[in-house]
Amino acid sequence: MKVLVTAKNGTRDFDCEPGEPILHAGLRSGVELPYECATGTCGTCKARLVSGRAQSQWLDAPGRRYLKTEAELLTCQSVAHDDCALEVTGTFKPQERDAATPRAVGGVIRRVRSLTHDVVAFDVDLDTPVDFAAGQFALLTVPGIVGARAYSMVNFEPRATRLSFVVKKKPGGGVSEWLFGGAVDGTRAGLFVPLGRATFAPPLSRHVLCVAGGSGIAGVMSILARACGERHFATWNGHVFFGVRTARDGFFLDDLEAFRAQYPERLAITVALSDEDVPASLRAAYPGFAFARGFVHAVAAEAMAGRYADVRAWVAGPPPMVDAALRVLLREARLPLADIRYDKFS
Amino acid sequence: MGQYDCHVFVCTSGETCPTQGDTEKFVKLLRAGVQKAGRQQQVRINKAGCFSQCGHGPMIVVYPDDVWYAGVQESDLEEILTSHILDGRPVERLRYAPGVPGANKVDVPPAPAAPAAASALAPRPEWTRVCRVDEVPASGMKEFAVDGTSVLVVHTGAAFVACQAMCPHEAVPLEQGVHDGCLLTCLEHTWQFDLATGAPVGDAETGIKMYRLREDRGELYVALEG
Numbered sequence: 001m002k003v004l005v006t007a008k009n010g011t012r013d014f015d016c017e018p019g020e021p022i023l024h025a026g027l028r029s030g031v032e033l034p035y036e037c038a039t040g041t042c043g044t045c046k047a048r049l050v051s052g053r054a055q056s057q058w059l060d061a062p063g064r065r066y067l068k069t070e071a072e073l074l075t076c077q078s079v080a081h082d083d084c085a086l087e088v089t090g091t092f093k094p095q096e097r098d099a100a101t102p103r104a105v106g107g108v109i110r111r112v113r114s115l116t117h118d119v120v121a122f123d124v125d126l127d128t129p130v131d132f133a134a135g136q137f138a139l140l141t142v143p144g145i146v147g148a149r150a151y152s153m154v155n156f157e158p159r160a161t162r163l164s165f166v167v168k169k170k171p172g173g174g175v176s177e178w179l180f181g182g183a184v185d186g187t188r189a190g191l192f193v194p195l196g197r198a199t200f201a202p203p204l205s206r207h208v209l210c211v212a213g214g215s216g217i218a219g220v221m222s223i224l225a226r227a228c229g230e231r232h233f234a235t236w237n238g239h240v241f242f243g244v245r246t247a248r249d250g251f252f253l254d255d256l257e258a259f260r261a262q263y264p265e266r267l268a269i270t271v272a273l274s275d276e277d278v279p280a281s282l283r284a285a286y287p288g289f290a291f292a293r294g295f296v297h298a299v300a301a302e303a304m305a306g307r308y309a310d311v312r313a314w315v316a317g318p319p320p321m322v323d324a325a326l327r328v329l330l331r332e333a334r335l336p337l338a339d340i341r342y343d344k345f346s
Numbered sequence: 347m348g349q350y351d352c353h354v355f356v357c358t359s360g361e362t363c364p365t366q367g368d369t370e371k372f373v374k375l376l377r378a379g380v381q382k383a384g385r386q387q388q389v390r391i392n393k394a395g396c397f398s399q400c401g402h403g404p405m406i407v408v409y410p411d412d413v414w415y416a417g418v419q420e421s422d423l424e425e426i427l428t429s430h431i432l433d434g435r436p437v438e439r440l441r442y443a444p445g446v447p448g449a450n451k452v453d454v455p456p457a458p459a460a461p462a463a464a465s466a467l468a469p470r471p472e473w474t475r476v477c478r479v480d481e482v483p484a485s486g487m488k489e490f491a492v493d494g495t496s497v498l499v500v501h502t503g504a505a506f507v508a509c510q511a512m513c514p515h516e517a518v519p520l521e522q523g524v525h526d527g528c529l530l531t532c533l534e535h536t537w538q539f540d541l542a543t544g545a546p547v548g549d550a551e552t553g554i555k556m557y558r559l560r561e562d563r564g565e566l567y568v569a570l571e572g
Contacts, residue, residue: 008551036535043516044535066516089551306425309438323533327524332421334439334526337536337548
């Protein structure tokens with residue numbers, strides 16, 4: 001089927017396979033349709049069906065609250081039934097530097113391991129290598145569970161043959177419960193990758209500020225791997241703020257320390273605990289880190305006050321944390337939106 | 347060679363700068379900072395008239411560096427003082443670079459009259475009462491229903507402005523967003539609007555309607571028409 005999409009800055013067309021989300025068909029054809037979450041929540045991919053037949057696959061998608069008429073749909077959750085013409089409200093944007101054209105690729109889930117009582121890490125060994133930009137995410141589909149979940153890559157490497165992810169356990173959270181159920185090693189998974197604009201792609205004449213809550217640290221790990229690999233912190237500062245509830249919720253601390261140890265002069269790691277005072281044992285285990293009690297956005301705001309010149313910020317975590325951090329970055333730091341990159345995990 | 351190493355001009359008597367920030371206070375704070383650093387012989391802080399960039403204020407200009415700052419808030423002064431005036435490193439995030447030479451005024455809604463000056467004038471019939479001044483959080487914003495119209499009143503730090511209450515994008519209340527005195531951002535999809543003009547900024551595709559607002563004896567009045 002042929003899909004024709006008109007945006008403010010032009011008209012593009014692409015082919016769509018039966019059952020393939022319209023967003024995926026466009027993106028893999030190099031048509032940069034507007035999207036943000038790609039999982040039916042944010043509403044950014046809203047489009048109006050002008051002609052043809054298309055069907056929404058998920059009628060309870062939270063992003064449908066933005067739809068005002070029967071003719072509107074979310075391209076990430078809709079398939080074409082014959083040739084269609086659509087109008088979108090956003091614009092076609094150029095692809096992010098480093099980012100490859102996304103495509104569907106298969107892989108095998110391997111090395112599922114617990115990081116904390118409610119966070120697991122796992123890898124997907126890919127059938128064919130993929131390129132992605134640090135900070136991007138993948139859509140993952142597993143057998144027996146309807147719909148795709150979005151997870152940021154933890155690792156960074158060109159022509160990656162393995163993608164690493166972290167998932168927080170959520171009661172009733174399909175894929176996360178399935179991963180915690182055990183015996184998933186060796187299961188085949190489907191990926192659509194890479195996606196997302198919260199990317200770090202050197203060279204970049206900016207200090208790096210990362211504010212992450214919980215599993216939002218995933219993309220930050222990829223950004224740090226990329227930045228350290230490019231010796232970014234030989235010239236520019238890095239400020240990483242990682243928020244979790246209590247000391248037992250912390251993970252990746254050894255990996256963060258390894259990044260810090262490469263650039264101890266310029267890369268600073270701060271761990272914020274929202275629900276308890278910082279135990280002396282935690283301070284003793286990571287003498288190179290700063291620690292604070294509080295919400296991560298507030299801890300970051302206090303530490304960064306007056307230090308926002310030439311800063312680009314990356315924010316990832318649960319929506320309330322991301323919104324709180326955006327308030328700080330827009331109101332106190334007065335960063336332009338071009339210097340704020342964020343992912344909301346809802 | 348002039349008389350000072352660094353000569354700073356703060357607009358205190360233009361049409362809009364003094365309504366967008368307490369620029370007289372800016373002068374006092376900068377002078378106090380220079381004095382504290384013992385640099386009065388090298389640095390001069392002067393009050394200035396209009397720079398013909400109305401709507402981009404409060405503005406501060408630093409010579410001989412020829413560095414112009416726009417939208418300066420009181421909280422920015424410390425950084426301008428310590429980084430630029432005392433240490434020669436301009437504050438890049440505040441720099442004004444409109445891309446057009448010479449005068450560059452934008453149309454701004456008439457500034458709310460100062461309470462003392464306005465108290466003699468009763469509001470004309472077109473003005474509808476919105477709220478008491480203290481019902482709007484300092485440097486915050488609050489939505490009000492005025493004759494069936496939802497109006498967002500924004501305290502920009504020194505002045506009040508009023509605009510439509512809903513984001514034109516997805517009808518999300520702008521009150522849930524964030525502003526810095528110059529830019530109003532809806533956090534739903536980060537559409538941004540210029541608080542002086544209502545014009546869309548960045549990804550925003552349409553602007554917001556600004557309403558004329560005036561203050562009289564501690565009460566705010568809005569003109570919903572015209």
